[in-house]
Amino acid sequence: MFERFTRGARAVVTGAVEQARRHCAPVVTEEHLLLALLDARGTKASFVLRALGAADRRASLEAALADARRRGGLSKADTEALAGLGIDVPEIVARVEEVHGPGALADDREDRAENDRRAGRPSFSREAKSVLERSLRICLGRREKTIGDEHLLLALTARPGVVAEVLADHGVTYDGVERTLGQGVPAP
Template sequence: MFERFTADCRRTVVLAQEEARMLFSRTTGSEHLLLGLLGLPGGTVATVLAQGGLDLTAARAAVGSPHSPQAAELDAEALDTIGIDLDAVREKVETVFGAGALSGAAGAADRRRQGARVSGGHLPFTADAKKVLELSLREALAARSREIRPEHLFLGLLRTETSPAAVLLRAQGFDLDDLRAQVLAALA
């Protein structure tokens, strides 16, 4: 299937792998494919998403966030039931290690600035990312295209409604059907 990918689509997958490494992931998921699409300079997908207010920086922050605010509240409540004050622990850790020491996204950003990386090589695709890749081929075939473009990859991503990338897009206020229509219009 990868032989059908255009140079831009191959670059998207390479960018997705790089994003996964920068976020210290052991796999490449649909969320990393989304980051790869956003990182493609001048890409249709990046343009459509930017018009809706989502850029690479904001998407990275959303992907790199280890907990939602609701999950953090539940964690604090659970620890409180066994006598641990999460705010006191955070304060002590930040006193010793510096502000933001417990922030997963900030920690990953600091490691990126310092040049730290997960070892190179191929990161395996998650099941949802494999499904996106498979659906991108189907999207290209449905469009009677001999090649798979980044837009086809995105259309495949939009069809995996329970994937982390689709969940992220909906959380950012996007309607998946509207995005699909916009990208199909751009392809026409």
């Protein structure tokens, strides 16, 4: 499948690996793919992210992703659904962090960082692999021959979960990306 990736898409994948290393993560996640897309310059996805206003809101995107990590990876929709059952996720997070320290549910603690640094190249999470596979299906569905970073962005917005929710909260939806691509994106 990687032979179909454009130079820009390959740069996003290697950038995601670097993001995972930088964050001392044992696996590359959808979040790392998004952060690598935000780092891209001169590509179709970078144009779309800029056109939709997300490129200038990186700090807000990162804060929203960090907030979701702090909730143990629960989306706002998950949190609201649990609240409907009488489960107060912010209260649970506060209690866990009171006992185990900040970021306990996110597993962002420093005691893990050194082990992860020694672990070598991180593997891809099941969800990140699913994004890569979905990007291929999107590419084929659009009758295109190569997988570009725009297909990775479309795949991230198409998958339910925290990353798609955070992107949507920042004005980046599947339909919005499609519409922007349809308006004509400068060739990288």
